[in-house]
Amino acid sequence: MSYTPSLRKQYKDEIVPNLMKEFGFKSIMQVPKLEKIVINQGLGAATADKKMIENAIKELTTITGQKAVATLSKKDISNFKLRKKMPIGVRVTLRRENMYEFLERLIRVALPRIRDFKGINSKLDGRGNYTLGIEEQIIFPEINIDNVSKILGMNITFVTSGKTDEEAYALLKEFGLPFKNVKKN
Secondary structure: OOOOOHHHHHHHHHHHHHHHHHHOOOOHHHOOOEEEEEEEEEOHHHHOOOHHHHHHHHHHHHHHOOOOEEEEOOOOEHHHOEOOOOEEEEEEEEOHHHHHHHHHHHHHHHHHHOOOOOOEOOOOOOOOEEEEEEOOHHHOOOOOHHHOOOOOOEEEEEEEOOOOHHHHHHHHHHHOOOEOOOOOO
16 A cells, blocks of 8 residues: 555545536546646855855755755856856755645645735746745744754746646645635635
């Protein structure tokens, strides 16, 4: 018996039938699904402080449960004291079980910890993907605030197989992402 995250089970048992009814899909294969979650931290200040990248990799690995990798600059920019192939960010791509685990922790634990939280914006990118910007990494309970050297933000991108924004929005809403001004049915 293998372990299945509760959100994955909920997707199969509840979300798929709901979306098939809502959009009139004839096949289960037409229902949009969450393909991956990409978490990205841009660290422009890391050009001066090499330790910052190591700390960010350690923190993002702790948050996601998967090893983070440094992103490297593509070219030299002298105004920013930047050389080609210098580490300037950190990212992680989550798929399958890790993705559902992270999504569940984000929805149930991390987002409610944001001060004065009224929901997240409901603007998608036109291709069925949604990016959520978080200003502080300390909303995640895995991070020990005493060990944090600098408050960093991150972008969390949800990549779905939805053909339109409406399909992707309905999918993410079904998962329980707390969008602002959602019309109650």
